[in-house]
Amino acid sequence: MAYSDKVLDHYNNPRNVGTLDKSKKSVGTGLVGAPECGDVMRLQIEVDEETGLITDAKFKTFGCGSAIASSSLATEWLKGKTVNEALTIDNMDIVEELHLPPVKIHCSVLAEDAIKAAINDYRVKNGLEPIKFEESIIH
Amino acid sequence: MEELKLPVYLDNSATTPVDPRVLETMLPYFTENFGNAASRNHSFGWVAEEAVDYAREQVAQLINANPKEIIFTSGATEAINLAIKGVADMYAKQGNHIITVKTEHKAVIDTCKNLQKKGIDITFLEVQPDGLINLEELEKAFTPKTILVSVMFANNEIGVIQPIEEIARITHKHGALFMTDATQAAGKIPIDVQKTGIDLMTFTAHKMYGPKGVGALYVRRKNPRVKVTAQIDGGGHERGMRSGTLNVPGIVGFGKAAELCRLEMDTESKRLSELRDKLEQALLKLEESYVNGNTQHRLPHISNISFKYVEGEGLMMGFNKNIAVSSGSACTSASLEPSYVLVALGLDDELAHSSIRFSLGRFTTEAQIDYTIEQVANAVNRMRELSPLWEMHKEGIDLKTIQWSEH
Numbered sequence: 158m159a160y161s162d163k164v165l166d167h168y169n170n171p172r173n174v175g176t177l178d179k180s181k182k183s184v185g186t187g188l189v190g191a192p193e194c195g196d197v198m199r200l201q202i203e204v205d206e207e208t209g210l211i212t213d214a215k216f217k218t219f220g221c222g223s224a225i226a227s228s229s230l231a232t233e234w235l236k237g238k239t240v241n242e243a244l245t246i247d248n249m250d251i252v253e254e255l256h257l258p259p260v261k262i263h264c265s266v267l268a269e270d271a272i273k274a275a276i277n278d279y280r281v282k283n284g285l286e287p288i289k290f291e292e293s294i295i296h
Numbered sequence: 297m298e299e300l301k302l303p304v305y306l307d308n309s310a311t312t313p314v315d316p317r318v319l320e321t322m323l324p325y326f327t328e329n330f331g332n333a334a335s336r337n338h339s340f341g342w343v344a345e346e347a348v349d350y351a352r353e354q355v356a357q358l359i360n361a362n363p364k365e366i367i368f369t370s371g372a373t374e375a376i377n378l379a380i381k382g383v384a385d386m387y388a389k390q391g392n393h394i395i396t397v398k399t400e401h402k403a404v405i406d407t408c409k410n411l412q413k414k415g416i417d418i419t420f421l422e423v424q425p426d427g428l429i430n431l432e433e434l435e436k437a438f439t440p441k442t443i444l445v446s447v448m449f450a451n452n453e454i455g456v457i458q459p460i461e462e463i464a465r466i467t468h469k470h471g472a473l474f475m476t477d478a479t480q481a482a483g484k485i486p487i488d489v490q491k492t493g494i495d496l497m498t499f500t501a502h503k504m505y506g507p508k509g510v511g512a513l514y515v516r517r518k519n520p521r522v523k524v525t526a527q528i529d530g531g532g533h534e535r536g537m538r539s540g541t542l543n544v545p546g547i548v549g550f551g552k553a554a555e556l557c558r559l560e561m562d563t564e565s566k567r568l569s570e571l572r573d574k575l576e577q578a579l580l581k582l583e584e585s586y587v588n589g590n591t592q593h594r595l596p597h598i599s600n601i602s603f604k605y606v607e608g609e610g611l612m613m614g615f616n617k618n619i620a621v622s623s624g625s626a627c628t629s630a631s632l633e634p635s636y637v638l639v640a641l642g643l644d645d646e647l648a649h650s651s652i653r654f655s656l657g658r659f660t661t662e663a664q665i666d667y668t669i670e671q672v673a674n675a676v677n678r679m680r681e682l683s684p685l686w687e688m689h690k691e692g693i694d695l696k697t698i699q700w701s702e703h
Contacts, residue, residue, distance in 0.1 A: 160613070168613055174682055191700035192685060193645030195607050195625050195634065199684035217684040221609035221625075225682060270701070 160222055161256035167226035172233050175215040177201040185279025187271040196220030196264065198228045200271035202235055202243070204279055209239045216271075223261040227251050227268035240276055244288070300663040304619045308503075308657030309452050309480060309598060314549065315505035315658065321552040322507065325545035333542045334533060344544045351551025355512055358554040359478075359497065360488040367513040367534045368547050372479040373403040375498035375513035378538060379475050380407045382524025383444045383496070384416055387473075391441035393417040395472075397429055398640040400448050404477055408446075417441070425642050426590035427456035431466060438470040445474050449481035449497075453624065453637040453653055454589030455598030457481065464493035473522060479503055483557030484595055485565065489514055495522050501546065505658055506553030510546035513538075560658075568656050569596035571665050575654060576601065578669040582676055584689070588638055588651060597656040600624070600638075602647045605686040606679040611652065614675030619668055624651035646685075646695075 160168070177184045183204050190197040196219060203213040214232035218225045230251055235243050251257070251265035277287040305313075325347060333348045335341025352363040369375040384394065396408055398420045408418045419437045421429050429447065445467040450457045460476060467474040475496035478487060482497075483504030489497060500511035515537065516522045530539025557564075576599045579585055584604035603611060608623030624635030625648070633639075634648035643651075654668070680686040688695060 168610075171682060176687065188684065188698075189701050192649070192695060193700075195609075195645075195649040197684055197700070217682055217687060219605065219610075219683045219685045220607050222613040224607075225610055274701075 163255050164222055164226040164257070167229040167255070168222045171216075171225060171229045173213075173215050173229065173236075174217060176217065177203055177213065177215050182282050183279075185275040185277070185282065187274025187276075187278060189270045189274055190220070190267050192219065196224045196267060198224065198267050198271040200228055200231060200268070200275050202240075202275050202279060204240060209241075211235050211238050211240065211243060220264065220267075221261075223255070223257055223264040224267060226255050227257070227264045228271060230254060231268045231272055235272065240279065243272060243276060246272055298661055298663045300667055301661065302618050302667075304660075304664040304668055306654045306656060306660065306664075306668065307620045307622050308660075309455075309653065309655035310622060311502050311508065312505045312657050313659065314507055315553065315556060317556060318506055318549045318552045322545045322549040325548050329544075331544070333544055334531065344542075347548050348542055348544060351547045354551035354555040358483065358487070358558045359499075359514060360490050361514050362517060364535075365489075365514050365517050367515055367537050368542060368550075369511045369513055369538055370509055370540075370543070371502075371511040372477065372498050372500035373511075374538075375500070375511045376401075376403040376477055377407050378524060378527050379496045379498055379513055379515075380404065380444065380446060381411065381527055382537070383473060383475070383522075384411050385525035386523050387443040391439075391443040391472075393419070393439050393441040394444045394446065395419045395421065395434065395437045395442060396446040397421045397423060397448070399423050399427065399451055399453075399637045400446065401452055401477055401479065404446055404448070423640050427451060427454050427588075427637075427641055428590055428593065429458060429463070431459065431462055434463065434466055438472070442470060442472045445472055447474075447476060449476045449478035449487070450485070450595045451589070451637060452480050453635060454600045454641075455480070455595035455655075456589040457485070457593045457595065459593075460494070461492045464495075468493060473520075480595060480598075483554060483561070484597065486561065489516070495520070496524070501550035501553050504553045504557045507546050507549045510543050510550045512550070564658065565596040568660070571660060571662060572597055572599050572654070572656055574662075575599060575656075575665050575669060579603075579672060582673055585676070586647070588641060588643065599654045600651055601654070602638075602643070602651040603676045603679075604647060604650055605683050605689055606676055607649050608651055611650075611672075611675055611679050614678060615668075615671040619671055621655075622653045624653065625649040 179186045186201045188199045198218045200216045202211045214235040216228040218228045248265035248269040331340030331344035333344040356363040464474040473495040478499045482499035495516045497514040502508040586602045588600040608625035624638045638648035
C-alpha cells in the first residue's frame with residue numbers, strides 16, 4: 158500500500174516532536190495505545206490560563222507512518238484552539254486530511270483518543286471533572 | 297569501489313528475480329517449442345516432454361533424488377497441500393494424527409487446521425527461544441495413530457535450520473512419514489533426501505531465481521515407497537498425483553535455476569553469509585538491537601533483527617523508497633498481531649513489532665550492504681527520537697509498570 162503525499166510529508170518532517178514539562182499545571186498529557194499493539198502515542202498540550210488557548214502542543218509516537226502522521230497533524234491543529242474547540246477534532250477529519258486507507262483508520266482514532274486524554278489530564282490537574290467520552294468505535 | 301545500484305532488494309525470502317540465464321533457457325518454450333508435454337504423437341509434444349524430463353533431472357539432482365520422485369506443481373503451497381492432505385487421505389486406515397510446529401509457514405498451518413475440521417488430530421509443537429524444536433517434546437508427541445511429521449527445513453522469517461536428520465530418524469522410529477517444507481532452504485544449502493531420510497519435501501522455483509508459478513513435491517519411491525492421494529482430478533499427469541497440463545516453460549526455468557544453485561552454492565553461500573554478517577554486526581552496534589533466532593543453525597542469507605522501542609512498519613518507511621525489506625509488524629486494523637513466528641519464540645509483542653527481516657540474494661552487492669547499514673541506522677536513530685517508549689527507557693522507566701490503555 159502506498160502512502161499519501163501528506164502522510165509522507167508528516168513522516169519526513171514531523172511537526173512539534175518533543176516533550177513538555179508534565180509537572181506543570183498548565184500542561185496536559187495523553188498517553189494512549191500499547192506497545193504490544195504496535196502503537197503508542199503521547200500527546201501534550203500547554204494551555205494559557207488567561208485566554209484558555211492551547212499555546213503549544215508536542216507529540217512522540219511509536220507506530221507506523223500513519224500513526225506518526227496522525228499525531229503530527231493533531232498537534233498542528235491543536236495549537237491556537239481553545240480546549241473546547243480542540244474537543245471537536247474528529248478522527249474522520251484526520252482520515253480525510255491524510256487520505257488514510259481503511260486499514261489505517263485506527264491510527265486516527267488513537268490520535269483523537271490522545272487529544273481527549275491530554276485534555277482530561279489538563280482538566281483534572283486544574284480541579285475540573287474529567288469529561289466522560291463514549292467508547293471509541295474501533296480498537 | 298563498486299557502483300551502488302538502487303533500489304536495494306533485501307527481501308529475497310519473499311521472492312527472487314529470475315536469473316537472466318534462467319529466462320534465456322525458458323524463452324523458446326513459450327514460442328517455437330510450445331508443445332504439450334502430454335502430446336505423445338508429434339514432435340511438438342516430444343520436444344516439450346524431453347525438456348520436462350531434463351528439468352526433472354536438474355531439480356532431482358539438487359536434492360539427490362531420483363527424477364521419478366519429483367512431482368511438479370504450481371508452487372510450494374500446492375505441493376504442501378498435496379503432501380499433507382494426500383498423506384492424510386492415503387494413510388487414513390493407519391492413523392489420523394499429524395505432528396507439526398507452530399512456526400511453520402501458513403501453507404502448512406492452515407492445511408493442518410483444515411484437516412483438523414475433518415477429524416484429523418494435529419499437534420502443533422512449541423519451539424525453543426532460538427526457534428529450534430525440542431526433540432524430546434517431539435518424541436513425546438507421537439501416538440500409535442501418528443502418520444506424518446511435518447517440520448520445515450528452515451524458517452522463512454528467521455532462517456533457523458531444524459535438525460532435519462534427527463527429526464527424520466525419530467519419526468521413522470515411530471513408523472510415521474517425515475515431510476519437510478524446504479521452500480527457503482532448497483538451493484541455498486545442501487539438501488540430500490537420501491542421507492537425511494526425508495520422505496516428502498516441498499520447494500519452489502521463485503525463491504531460487506526461477507519463475508513464479510512452479511514448484512515441486514519430492515515423494516520417496518523406495519524405503520519406504522510413499523504414496524499420496526491426488527487432490528486435483530484430471531488427466532493423470534505426474535504419475536497420477538497431480539493432474540493438469542505441465543507448465544513447460546516454468547519447469548524448464550525451475551530446472552535451470554536448480555542447476556545454477558547447485559553449481560554456485562558453495563561460493564554463493566559463503567559470499568552471502570559474509571555480507572549478512574557484516575550487515576548484522578554493524579546494526580547490532582545500535583543500542584537495544586537483538587538478533588531473533590539461533591545464529592549457529594541458520595540460512596546464510598537471512599537476518600532478523602529487532603530494534604527495540606521503534607515500530608517495524610514506521611521504521612521501514614524511513615528507507616523503503618530505496619531499500620526493500622519486510623517487518624514482523626503489521627499495523628492494520630484487521631491484524632494488530634505481530635508475527636506469530638516471533639511470538640512463538642517467546643518474544644514480547646513489542647519486540648516482535650520492532651523486527652525487520654533482511655534477506656540477501658544473488659544480486660546483493662557489498663556497496664548495497666554498506667548503504668543499507670547507513671540508512672537503517674539513521675532511520676532507527678530518527679524513529680527513536682520520535683518514540684515515547686525510547687524516551688521512557690532512557691529515563692529508566694520500566695515499560696511493564698505502565699498501565700497501557702486497552703486497545
